[in-house]
Amino acid sequence: MISDPGVLLTEAFAGNSINSSLFEISEEGFGNGLGDFTVEQNNGQLEISGFADGDTWPGASLKTKNSYLATEDLNLVVEVDRVAMDQFGEAGRTGVFLTNADRTRFRILLAASRDRR
Numbered sequence: 001m002i003s004d005p006g007v008l009l010t011e012a013f014a015g016n017s018i019n020s021s022l023f024e025i026s027e028e029g030f031g032n033g034l035g036d037f038t039v040e041q042n043n044g045q046l047e048i049s050g051f052a053d054g055d056t057w058p059g060a061s062l063k064t065k066n067s068y069l070a071t072e073d074l075n076l077v078v079e080v081d082r083v084a085m086d087q088f089g090e091a092g093r094t095g096v097f098l099t100n101a102d103r104t105r106f107r108i109l110l111a112a113s114r115d116r117r
Contacts (some may be wrong), residue, residue: 008068013041023062030097030108031057045083046092059094066102078109 011022018025018041024038037050037060052058070076076095085094101108 005074009066013042013046014044015041017041018046022065025063026061026063028061028103029057029059030093033058035059050095051089054114055091059093061097080109 004093011019014108018039019034029035029037033056034051035050035052035058035064035089037048039060039062040049050060051070058112066075076098076113078098080096082094085092096109097106098109
């Protein structure tokens with residue numbers, strides 16, 4: 001059954017820690033590379049930081065505990081305020097990754113990259 005339009009999830013990250021009833025931290029990156037990453041809540045912001053040992057898009061993310069369904073009649077709308085991207089090293093990547101559970105179908109939104117080469 002599809003629900004009526006409305007806000008299903010909102011989070012301002014204003015507390016002292018990530019709300020584990022809404023989110024879980026994922027160590028799975030976009031690719032299969034190696035790296036070291038942290039996912040934290042800090043002063044009203046979600047901060048994901050770390051470094052990669054190669055260029056095959058390792059990383060970490062924050063996943064919603066619940067799933068959300070979009071249809072032709074009921075769109076899924078995602079709003080994100082990205083404040084900054086601090087880059088150290090040769091390149092950096094950031095984005096919102098919407099995917100199904102097994103990651104065989106996905107969309108990457110707000111993808112941004114910086115390259116210092």
